Amino acid sequence: MKEIHEGDHLICTDINHYSFCPRFLFYEHCLTGIRPRTGMMDIGKEEHEEEEFRAKRRTFTAYEVAEGEREFRVRLYSPKWRLVGILDELVKTPDGRLYPVEYKFSSTVRDPHRLQLAGYGMLIQEQFGVDVPHGFIYLIPKKKAVKVPLGEARYAEIQAILTQMWTIIExxxxxxxxPDRAKCASCEFRRFCNDV
Ligand code: SF4
Incomplete structure (x- = not known):
């Protein structure tokens, strides 16, 4: 059994990785320090930073609001779930609504993206005390914002996933x-999985 300490936490990206393959969580949190840094990680980081500059010039129509404000790299935290996140963009409307926007270097929205976004939505609800019924994934290669439904059922699913994740760590x-072994072919942890 691993002892969980006061400062131990998960990040919203962990939810994304766990959804892709649950073993990522084990390798990243129970066998820390083994993750190789890949070129794709550096490309992804650079694309995110560039996208922030481009986003400052965009109108809010892609987010289905006429006007608003945006904040970048917003830090979010839930002491209850020991979950933290740095959200790419937070859209604030004049009537107090808040929408999370996550940038992805991908041409489609995938389930791990949706779950990561739901993690941010849940954190916003808890931190700011407002309902967050949907958010957006911004697909960088397509220059397109895709609306993603969130809401209570999605947040209940995230909480169940977080409980599973903490159990694995503990x-x-x-x-x-x-079960989708096609993912293993290009996986950075492939050499640690001797049974696939
Ligand atoms: S090699 Fe396959 S099973 Fe192992 S961590 Fe990667 S995706 Fe998961």
Whole structure:
């Protein structure tokens, strides 16, 4: 059993990775320091930074609001779930609504993206005390914002996932491999998974 300390936390990106393959969580939190840094990580970071500059010039119509304000790299935290996140963009409307926007270097919105966004939505609800019924994934290659429904059912799902994630970390139990073995071919953790 691993002892969980006061400062231990998960990040919203962990939800994304866990959804892609549950073993990512084990390798990143129970066998820390083994993750190789890949070129794609550096490209992704650079694209995010460039996108922030471009976003400052965009109108709000892509987010279905006439006007508003935006904040970038917003820090979010839930002491209850020991979950933190740095959101790419937070859209604020004049009547007090808040929408999370996450940038992805992808041409489609995938389930791990949706779950990561739901993590941010849940954190915004908890931190600012407002309902967050939807958010947006901004697909960088397509220059397109895709609306993603969130809401209570999605947040309940995130809470169930977070409970599973903390159980894996506490019990230091390696989860089964992803059933979609096509993911393993280019996985950065491939050399640690001897059973796939
Ligand atoms: S090699 Fe396959 S099972 Fe192992 S971590 Fe990667 S995706 Fe998951």
């Amino acid at each position: 019990q230091e139990q390696i989860p089964p491999p992803t």
